[in-house]
Amino acid sequence: MTTATTDTLAKARIAVLGYGSQGRAHALNLKDSGLDVVVGLRPNGPTWHKAVADGFHVAEPAEAVRGADLVAVLTPDMVQPTLYKQAIEPNIKAGAALLFAHGFNVHFKQIEPRTDIDVILVAPKGPGALVRSEYERGRGVPCVYAVHQDASGHAEEKATAYAAGIGGARAMLIKTDFKEETETDLFGEQAVLCGGASELVVKGFETLVEAGYQPEIAYYEVLHELKLIVDLFYEGGITRMLEFVSETAQYGDYISGPRVVDAATKERMKGVLKDIQDGTFARNWIAEYQAGLPNYKRLKQADLEHPIEQVGAKLRARMAWLQSGAKTSQAPLKKVG
Ligand code: NAD
Numbered sequence: 552m553t554t555a556t557t558d559t560l561a562k563a564r565i566a567v568l569g570y571g572s573q574g575r576a577h578a579l580n581l582k583d584s585g586l587d588v589v590v591g592l593r594p595n596g597p598t599w600h601k602a603v604a605d606g607f608h609v610a611e612p613a614e615a616v617r618g619a620d621l622v623a624v625l626t627p628d629m630v631q632p633t634l635y636k637q638a639i640e641p642n643i644k645a646g647a648a649l650l651f652a653h654g655f656n657v658h659f660k661q662i663e664p665r666t667d668i669d670v671i672l673v674a675p676k677g678p679g680a681l682v683r684s685e686y687e688r689g690r691g692v693p694c695v696y697a698v699h700q701d702a703s704g705h706a707e708e709k710a711t712a713y714a715a716g717i718g719g720a721r722a723m724l725i726k727t728d729f730k731e732e733t734e735t736d737l738f739g740e741q742a743v744l745c746g747g748a749s750e751l752v753v754k755g756f757e758t759l760v761e762a763g764y765q766p767e768i769a770y771y772e773v774l775h776e777l778k779l780i781v782d783l784f785y786e787g788g789i790t791r792m793l794e795f796v797s798e799t800a801q802y803g804d805y806i807s808g809p810r811v812v813d814a815a816t817k818e819r820m821k822g823v824l825k826d827i828q829d830g831t832f833a834r835n836w837i838a839e840y841q842a843g844l845p846n847y848k849r850l851k852q853a854d855l856e857h858p859i860e861q862v863g864a865k866l867r868a869r870m871a872w873l874q875s876g877a878k879t880s881q882a883p884l885k886k887v888g
């Protein structure tokens with residue numbers, strides 16, 4: 552628990568732009584915290600009806616921004632610069648706050664906000680569905696927060712009040728800055744979470760299959776069972792994982808882990824980090840997006856066609872527990888950013 556409260560925003564009108572993973576969770580939690588929320592969306596866009604059904608006043612982004620004291624930008628990162636130019640910059644009040652849940656566009660100067668507004672960041676360390684479900688249980692998901700620009704003299708209070716409104720202050724607030732949030736977030740998803748983990752799994756699968764083992768067995772050993780390990784990491788770190796695996800598995804971990812992921816891997820991780828820090832990654836990604844995603848589509852197709860996906864689909868169809876009930880994929884984790 553922290554001492555942050557929603558007081559600073561008690562009389563504020565909050566416009567939440569975007570009603571996806573984060574937007575819906577933030578809007579509902581802020582409303583349930585007693586704050587005045589309007590949702591800004593493209594007319595008849597995919598989530599307009601959902602926001603109306605949830606009881607919100609929904610308006611076009613420009614209209615939602617007019618009169619708002621805090622504007623939370625919770626659309627996909629790549630559409631934010633145009634949204635800022637068209638709907639926010641001409642309409643946001645002097646002294647109002649512009650809030651992001653990821654620092655990408657501000658840090659890499661794709662959005663250069665007007666100097667008469669506050670620019671802040673509140674990023675929950677979890678997917679939107681968890682931000683909502685924890686709030687409903689009277690708890691919250693820890694948040695990082697930051698101030699990029701303080702025009703009103705109250706930017707930090709607004710950030711912590713917003714974090715309190717979405718429930719984060721019930722858990723923990725960690726102060727950061729836009730640079731740290733952006734660079735660490737990109738590094739984590741590239742080197743470890745999405746890129747690193749998926750490549751490790753695929754290379755392990757290929758190694759076994761090329762050595763003549765059955766793909767079905769390989770799938771279970773290198774992909775399926777990863778969940779057990781990740782759950783242990785999540786609950787109690789590497790300590791808990793080591794407590795729950797056999798002595799043989801532990802010995803193999805100590806001897807073979809550093810053979811696979813070694814000092815050379817770490818050097819290449821540093822290369823990934825350098826490309827993030829010096830703006831190379833951002834520049835390439837923005838150019839790729841503007842060109843209509845040609846490489847992104849090609850690389851994605853190759854991932855989807857990999858044999859591990861063919862065998863995986865067949866095996867998962869026989870896992871009855873996956874055919875019913877809530878899946879993580881209905882509570883999307885971070886997409887880009
Ligand atoms: P999302 O893709 O789930 O939802 C996007 C929403 O924006 C949808 O409601 C969509 O209809 C709407 N939208 C799209 N284009 C629009 C436009 N031009 N104008 C108005 N609305 C538009 O997005 P998300 O994953 O919730 O990400 C939102 C922000 O939160 C991003 O900055 C992201 O980096 C950040 N973030 C996400 C997570 C996560 O768990 N998903 C975690 C931390 C931070």
Ligand code: MG
Pocket residue numbers: 745746749750854
């Ligand atoms: Mg991959």
